[in-house]
Amino acid sequence: MGPVPADPVSTEQVTALRRFNRYFTRRIGALDDHYLGQDRPLGEARLLFEIGGKGASLRDLRARLGLDAGYLSRMLRALQTQGLVQVSVHPGDSRLRVAGLTAAGAAEIREQNRLADALAEGLLGGLDARRRAELTTALDTAHRLLRLAAITVETVDGASPDARACLDAYAADIDTRFPEGFDPATLVRPEEVSGEAGAFLVAYEEGRPVGCGALRRLGPRAGEIRHVWVDPGARRLGLGRRLLDGLEQRAVERRFTVVRLDTHAVLTEAQEMYRACGYTEIPRYDDNVYAAHWFEKRLPAAR
Incomplete structure (x- = not known):
């Protein structure tokens, strides 16, 4: 479950995105069965590229391209018949099948x-240098926002494999950043961030966990946010x-009226984000040996 948008999507915004999609797919030849003049449609060309x-x-190809197993298998068979792809069993995991290019496929x-x-x-080339730079910046922005x-x-159980994998990655990441290192034993326990006690969120991009965050109860109406982490690639x-x-939404659902959090002195980007999101710095409220700054935010009442 993702966050609820503050404002509904307007008809004009939907129309603008659809108009751009129609223009761009036509302009790059995505509708042509001979994409880029080669003897194949865009789907097969993209599969070769991936x-x-x-x-x-x-498995990775299905996730990257958003294809169901049957459709992917049909495309792979077509490319195998043309001598461009070969499929074999992964040498380290017999459960995985791997697609690779033949010499003809590489060419x-x-x-x-x-x-x-x-x-x-x-x-x-149809634009001058200034407009090319403007378009490149706009495309970078569009790519970033579309990825987001x-x-x-999604809310997951705090003991789930994805939750623990994210926490392991979080611990390894900050261990390299904290001058004193980081002890994974200080991570939240699964029972603290599951069910009525709290919540654990995992962000997924193309089926792969790329971020997490935890909420646990501090008191009857207070919660604490812990371990907000994003994979370097995201x-x-x-x-x-x-x-x-x-x-914060999960905290409101639990009728918390305030959330608190702490952060290390070296995590300046986190401090900036918290302040920009309405958090106010407060005196120390815990005994976290890694914390140098403490914040809180008042929450609206649950509807």
């Missing part, structure tokens, strides 16, 4: 990349704020 020189497991990818670069260069929009945030998207907002 397999790439290093190969990829079928087609090289040509595909050449043609795609030429198409992009042709499009950008596609990420799902940072600078705004996901930290989205996780924080989700935890």
Whole structure:
């Protein structure tokens, strides 16, 4: 369950996105059965690109491309018949099947990349340097926001494999940042952040956990936010704020009137985010040996 938008999506916003989708897919030739002039549609061309020189497991390909197993299998069979792809069992895990390019498939990818670069260069060549820079910035912004929009945030049990994997990654990350290191024994316990006691959120991008955050009860009407973490590959998207907002929503659902949190002195970006999200610095309220700053935020009453 993700955070509820503050404002509903307008008809004009939906229309604008759909208009852009129609124009862009037509302009890059996505509707042509011979994408980039090659003898295949965009779906097969994209699958070849995702397999790439290093190969990829079928499980990863399904997640990356959002395809069901049957459709992916049909495309792979077509590419195998054409001598472009070979599928084998993963050498380290017999449960996984891996797709790799043949020599002919690698040659087609090289040509595909050449043609795609030429198409992009042709499009950008119609603009002067200032407008090219403007378009590039706009595309970077669109990519960032679309990634954030596609990420799902779900409440999971604090003892679930995804929750513990995120906490392990969080602990390893801050262990390298804290001058004194970090002891994983200080992480929240599953029972503190599950059920009525609290909540544990995991953010997923294409089926892979890329962030987390925990909420636990401090008192009858007070909660504490812990371990807000975002995978390095998903940072600078705004996901930290989205996780924080989700935890605040879970706190309101539990009729907490205030949430508190602490943070280390070196985590200046976290301190900036908390202040920007309405948190006020307060005196120490706990005995966390890693904390140097303490914050709280008053919450609206549950509806």
